[in-house]
Amino acid sequence: MKKLLHLFWTHLFPLPIVSGLEGALARVFTAGVVYHFLPILPPPTVQPVPVGMAHFIDLTWLGQASNFEIYRQALIALLVVYASGLALPVVLPVLAVAYIALYTLINSQGFTNHSHHILAVVLFSQALAALFYLRPKAGSWLKPSSGLQAWMLVAAQAGMASAYLISVFSKLWNSGFTWLFRSHYIALDMVKTMRQNYFSALDLRYATEPPNVVWMLEHPFWTAALFDLGFLVEALIVLSVGSRKLAFLFGVGTICMHRSINYFMGLEFHQNETMLAVFFVNVPFLIACLLGQRRQLSPG
Amino acid sequence: MLSSKVILLIAIPVFCALSLVLKENFPFSHYPMYSDPDPVSAYYHLEDAAGKALPLTQLTGVRGPNLGKILRKRLSDQAKKLDVGVKSLPREAVEGVARDTLAYLRTQAKHNKQVLPEKLRIMFTTIQFADGKVEEKREVFFTE
Numbered sequence: 110m111k112k113l114l115h116l117f118w119t120h121l122f123p124l125p126i127v128s129g130l131e132g133a134l135a136r137v138f139t140a141g142v143v144y145h146f147l148p149i150l151p152p153p154t155v156q157p158v159p160v161g162m163a164h165f166i167d168l169t170w171l172g173q174a175s176n177f178e179i180y181r182q183a184l185i186a187l188l189v190v191y192a193s194g195l196a197l198p199v200v201l202p203v204l205a206v207a208y209i210a211l212y213t214l215i216n217s218q219g220f221t222n223h224s225h226h227i228l229a230v231v232l233f234s235q236a237l238a239a240l241f242y243l244r245p246k247a248g249s250w251l252k253p254s255s256g257l258q259a260w261m262l263v264a265a266q267a268g269m270a271s272a273y274l275i276s277v278f279s280k281l282w283n284s285g286f287t288w289l290f291r292s293h294y295i296a297l298d299m300v301k302t303m304r305q306n307y308f309s310a311l312d313l314r315y316a317t318e319p320p321n322v323v324w325m326l327e328h329p330f331w332t333a334a335l336f337d338l339g340f341l342v343e344a345l346i347v348l349s350v351g352s353r354k355l356a357f358l359f360g361v362g363t364i365c366m367h368r369s370i371n372y373f374m375g376l377e378f379h380q381n382e383t384m385l386a387v388f389f390v391n392v393p394f395l396i397a398c399l400l401g402q403r404r405q406l407s408p409g
Numbered sequence: 410m411l412s413s414k415v416i417l418l419i420a421i422p423v424f425c426a427l428s429l430v431l432k433e434n435f436p437f438s439h440y441p442m443y444s445d446p447d448p449v450s451a452y453y454h455l456e457d458a459a460g461k462a463l464p465l466t467q468l469t470g471v472r473g474p475n476l477g478k479i480l481r482k483r484l485s486d487q488a489k490k491l492d493v494g495v496k497s498l499p500r501e502a503v504e505g506v507a508r509d510t511l512a513y514l515r516t517q518a519k520h521n522k523q524v525l526p527e528k529l530r531i532m533f534t535t536i537q538f539a540d541g542k543v544e545e546k547r548e549v550f551f552t553e
Contacts, residue, residue, distance in 0.1 A: 124413040150470075153520055157513060158482065161434040172520075209436050216435040218471075219513065220478035229436035241416075260413075267417050271424045276440035278429060283444040294446035300536050300543055301450040305473035308454035309466040318543060326538040350417060 123351045124259050130400065132258035133194060134393035139265075140192040142383045143208065143228055144185060148215070151177035156217035161209070168214040184208065194253045197261075198243045205229070205236040227269060227381045231388070234268030235261045263351050265388045269381075270347040273363070277344045292336035293329035296322050302374040319373050339366045346389075353391060360389025450536045453477045453550060455514070458528035468525060469517040479510055480531070480550075507531055507551035528553045 127135075154172035156163050170176050187204040190196070209232075212225045238260040253261070280288040299319040307315035325332040342362045349355035364385050367378040386392050431437040453476045455463045466472050471479070481495075483506045488495045491502060511529055518525045533550035536543060 122414045122417045153517060155516065213435045219482050220475040221433045221438065223438060223440065223442065226436060226438050233436055263413060267421055271421050272440065275425050275428045278425065279439045279441050279444040283441060284446065288446065291446045294448055295443055297450040297536050297538060298443055301452045305452050308462060309464065309473035311462060311464045322543060327541065347421060351413065
């Protein structure tokens with residue numbers, strides 16, 4: 110047992126070696142995903158139920174069409190600089206705050222859209238890593254050191270894994286620790302989600318019943334076992350932070366979980382899936398390996 | 410210098426704890442979706458006075474699931490204000506919340522350069538599984 114604990118501790122949260130190419134690809138992919146999902150139309154000009162920084166700052170000016178267009182262009186410029194890797198200890202915190210401000214206004218309408226949380230968490234975690242790494246000997250401000258690149262990967266993984274872990278805590282707490290035994294009732298929520306999707310745009314694709322819903326409700330044990338598998342992946346993904354192999358396995362597993370939710374409920378998790386592909390499946394690392402660019406840099 | 414292990418062992422629990430305490434304060438969230446599976450599920454949708462369903466997102470930019478989120482949040486805030494449970498809210502308080510929500514939807518429709526019908530109603534549907542079938546029961550939640 111002692112040996113097992115020692116082994117667990119030794120392999121917990123290692124700091125991986127990140128090559129310049131992998132770091133650059135991860136930034137380019139992240140910037141691309143953030144850009145892709147930026148709203149084109151201005152957000153509302155009201156904040157009836159302020160959340161986060163909207164409690165202290167009036168963000169409604171962002172909803173004015175002319176202001177929003179300038180703000181959007183500024184965000185895009187920040188994304189370009191972030192992707193280039195220039196002055197990350199300055200650019201990343203500014204980008205994170207600017208991104209969070211925009212989605213704070215969008216989420217201050219009396220309901221929460223959770224689609225963008227994962228991107229905000231990635232930028233926020235990486236900004237903290239960049240600020241944490243702001244030390245005189247850490248290398249030039251203009252070019253990210255190998256150490257900062259390793260920390261940006263681990264920070265993004267830790268932020269994302271925390272989000273999944275929080276969801277696990279909420280499931281346990283809100284259900285009075287009975288979630289694992291009642292998870293088969295999510296099949297009814299699948300019907301609800303389909304109906305809500307239908308009434309969003311009267312889209313006939315969602316006018317039917319989700320696949321296998323009656324079977325699921327007639328077989329609560331197997332249905333709960335299926336949903337509980339997703340719960341397990343969410344709970345354990347945190348253990349893969351920093352580990353290339355485990356992160357790959359959990360990244361693929363979590364993407365499969367999101368894909369199956371999409372199949373059954375019609376819910377989309379594009380942001381989560383792309384960020385999992387970048388930081389857990391580690392597509393940038395795999396590309397860098399394929400190109401033979403995995404230099405043995407010591408994280409300094 | 411602290412090791413990556415120690416930093417993450419501090420940072421992850423702190424971030425989780427903050428998120429659970431701050432709840433829905435972007436970028437923090439306690440991700441409450443599907444956290445309390447229940448034998449009865451429910452949703453809201455919008456209709457005109459004649460009972461014709463309206464495409465909420467096309468008209469207001471607000472997605473279908475968010476109508477329920479808005480109503481539940483406002484009803485819960487109102488219940489807290491009156492120091493009662495949501496189910497014990499007086500009818501006039503519920504109607505006030507529904508009226509404010511429709512006013513908000515009209516503002517959003519205007520922002521989207523759309524116009525909502527003069528008279529609207531909010532429908533409430535419950536879903537449950539009984540006798541080997543998924544049953545949906547629909548009722549008028551509020552009508553203008």
